[in-house]
Amino acid sequence: MKKKTIWVLSAVLILAMVFGISSCAPAPAESAEEVVEEVVEEVVEEVVEEKPMKIAYLAQAAFANDFTLSEYYGVVDSIEAAGYEAVVYNPDFDGAEQINMMEDAIAEGGLAGIIVHPIDSALIVNAIENANEAGIPVVNIVAGSTGGDVLVTVRNDTAAEGTNACAVVVAGLEAKYGEVKGKVLEVHGGLQDDVAKGRSAGFMGCIADYPNVEVVTTSADGWSLTLAESGTRDALTANPDVDAIYSHADYFNDAIEAGLVAADKLYARPDEKHIIWTSIDGAGHALERIKNGIMDQTSANPNYAYGEWAMKFLVDFIDNGNKPVVGTVYEEANTAWSPARVEEGAAGPHMIMTPFNVTPETADAEFLWGNQVWEKPE
Numbered sequence: 001m002k003k004k005t006i007w008v009l010s011a012v013l014i015l016a017m018v019f020g021i022s023s024c025a026p027a028p029a030e031s032a033e034e035v036v037e038e039v040v041e042e043v044v045e046e047v048v049e050e051k052p053m054k055i056a057y058l059a060q061a062a063f064a065n066d067f068t069l070s071e072y073y074g075v076v077d078s079i080e081a082a083g084y085e086a087v088v089y090n091p092d093f094d095g096a097e098q099i100n101m102m103e104d105a106i107a108e109g110g111l112a113g114i115i116v117h118p119i120d121s122a123l124i125v126n127a128i129e130n131a132n133e134a135g136i137p138v139v140n141i142v143a144g145s146t147g148g149d150v151l152v153t154v155r156n157d158t159a160a161e162g163t164n165a166c167a168v169v170v171a172g173l174e175a176k177y178g179e180v181k182g183k184v185l186e187v188h189g190g191l192q193d194d195v196a197k198g199r200s201a202g203f204m205g206c207i208a209d210y211p212n213v214e215v216v217t218t219s220a221d222g223w224s225l226t227l228a229e230s231g232t233r234d235a236l237t238a239n240p241d242v243d244a245i246y247s248h249a250d251y252f253n254d255a256i257e258a259g260l261v262a263a264d265k266l267y268a269r270p271d272e273k274h275i276i277w278t279s280i281d282g283a284g285h286a287l288e289r290i291k292n293g294i295m296d297q298t299s300a301n302p303n304y305a306y307g308e309w310a311m312k313f314l315v316d317f318i319d320n321g322n323k324p325v326v327g328t329v330y331e332e333a334n335t336a337w338s339p340a341r342v343e344e345g346a347a348g349p350h351m352i353m354t355p356f357n358v359t360p361e362t363a364d365a366e367f368l369w370g371n372q373v374w375e376k377p378e
Helices: 003-024 032-049 066-081 095-108 125-133 158-177 194-207 225-238 250-262 284-291 303-320
Strands: 054-058 085-089 111-116 138-141 152-156 182-188 213-219 244-247 276-281 297-300 340-345 348-353 356-358
Touching (some): 066 085, 095 111, 111 303, 125 138, 138 303, 152 303, 158 182, 213 225, 250 284, 284 356
Parallel strands (some): 054 111, 152 348, 182 244, 244 276, 276 297
């Protein structure tokens, strides 16, 4: 509470004392009680004026590429449309730096809420708990946290992203060999967040039904492009009989393509040397690769919608005290997320969106973020 408000409250106490002393005297034209009421109204107005009007947005990496830019605009546009000021923090994939930034935002004060894309699902917990102690509601987007009290986590169904890819790999192997057999290279995003874990679990749970399929994995910890390229190249050298690739992110695509070129394994459909290539995110370059026959599938993230829904839930909580209700289903036509369902999660409810399956038949869908233009703000 600011000094002006404290001064006015002091005036209320003094006037209250005057009113008590003067209660035995004849009432003046304007009673002390009326004066006190007027001052109290001033205090109420002053407190209302000081309602926090800033929302902190802790990005994963706000301006790294079109994926992060589309998420950035979804969050910032939605914050501003709701009448709040967006305070953007860009840790650039550094989990420790994200924690420091979130702590700084909390210490600075004046926040009505926090929207964070956790880089490390476990590391972020202490910062979330500090926000809880400060009474600041927190919304996770894209990835969840392993603890803390979160109003809601808005994310894609990561397991479904994995099973989407698995279905395309299975169909491709069957078409190639007349049965489901072969070898698949999984380019893993690393175990530091629940997104990569979910994407791997979904794929591995599906492919486990086919005992004649072998999966080899290279891990690009921290979503490292360098590790993705070297891992793909080394894995293809060690396993020249790889039939398919499952990547955890379109973010790796250039690195994976470089690895394929180095191993002389980059061929487009319908060449018999074509390696089945599936991925996740729905980036524009992935859509082009699918159209050109280099890739076969990706699951699109509803990047802009993450911010829209984060703010819908935040505003409803701030204004009305409402929280997402487990079991609720949301639907909207011509979107990359519908239907979405609310389920209980480790740190609070999760709004789990349905990933849009992008194949050669659906790659031109206009509502996909990868088919739109995103420019870095000046």
